[in-house]
Amino acid sequence: MKGLDLERLRSYLGTGELTATMFAGGRSNLTYAVSDGTSRWVLRRPPLGHVLPTAHDMVREHKVLGALSAAGFPAPRPIRLCTDTDVIGAPFCLMEHVDGTIYRDPVPLEKLGPAIGGLVLSLVDTLADLHALDPDAIGLGDFGRPEGFNERQVRRWKKQLDASRSRDVPGIEELHARLAAEIPAGGPGSVVHGDFRLDNVLIGDELQVNAVLDWEMSTLGDPLSDVALMLVYAGRPLLDGRTPLSIPGHPGVDEMAARYAARSGRDVSDLHWYVGFAAFKLAVILEGVHYRFVQGQTLGEGFDTVGEMVAPLVARGHAALDGTLVEGN
Structure with missing residues (x-):
């Protein structure tokens, strides 16, 4: 899948075969639903190519999600931050999957x-x-x-x-x-x-x-x-x-x-x-x-x-x- 190397991600996570779909609607960071057949996660990574300075910062996003979810605010709980660009080609944040509907229509x-x-x-x-x-x-x-x-x-x-x-x-x-x-x-x-x-x-x-x-x-x-x-x-x-x-x-x-x-x-x-x-x-x-x-x-x-x-x-x-x-x- 473009923007997400599932085999390298599977090896990094130490899990079984992975499937992924990219969420529609995003205009900035790329967001994927990832599953190993048992568990579901959401992965966020910066966009391809041209990235504006200070934008798309995975470290900051991981930090704020951790603080807010721990404080009881409705934000997804972060699971793992990876800054090693050799894994999927960019830093990424893995977080819990939260059910719900997005109203954009x-x-x-x-x-x-x-x-x-x-x-x-x-x-x-x-x-x-x-x-x-x-x-x-x-x-x-x-x-x-x-x-x-x-x-x-x-x-x-x-x-x-x-x-x-x-x-x-x-x-x-x-x-x-x-x-x-x-x-x-x-x-x-x-x-x-x-x-x-x-x-x-x-x-x-x-x-x-x-x-x-x-x-x-x-x-x-x-x-x-x-x-x-x-x-x-x-x-x-x-x-x-x-x-x-x-x-x-x-x-x-x-x-x-x-x-x-x-x-x-x-x-x-x-x-x-x-x-x-x-x-x-x-x-x-x-x-x-x-x-x-x-x-x-x-x-x-x-x-x-x-x-x-x-x-x-x-x-x-x-x-x-x-x-x-x-x-x-």
Whole structure:
């Protein structure tokens, strides 16, 4: 299987014959379901080819998963970290397999009916609960530096953009300049996920959050960055072009923000800069995916349209800075 040498992995694990399938939907790290016929695991490894500096860090993902799962937060329990690139060609993290449904298609969401509201608010509650954890108490006190987080993020994602250039993206330089001109200091720091959204969460039969996935961009920083990105994703098209916000029963962004504020006790009265930055960050991420696609370094389907998603995000970032929080609310 491309990206995963099953024979070498079998030898490394000391187990029987392995089978694997790659999870659909991923645009960054490659994720596989692996089984020896008795046990099931999930394996995560960096993408093929072009990898942005500081991204796709298996060591960090393994550390945060261990700390969060031990603290009782719904995150997969890590089983093994391998930094020996001779095994499968890249570092990887092996973790427990968690059952659940990932909602990335509007049709199953529609079928939930009024229950979609409870599901989305449960997602918001889970984010607030993450931000309520004391990093020092769970062993993540050295996981990042909350002070100056927003300023560093603006610099970092500009560097990531410069490292992923394969074409001109109108308006993206101007968006970065606007964001850099007025960076909020931010409040008390917390563990931040970095890519928090509905389709990065496994949902159980009772519509509870079984596990939050994809921790590769997690660190200590400004929790409002997670809130803003969650709101941007709520206004982004799903598989058939509709946004989650357009599905009947889905809470609006004002209700989502109010729910987060009530559970976390944090001030969310002005999220415009954060939403603008979230749109910029996501545009840079997708531009990096587009770069890998044009270089022939992606696996799976759906990458041919990623490049088309960048320009609307740039426009969304400018609109947020102009006063429109999220379209489609």
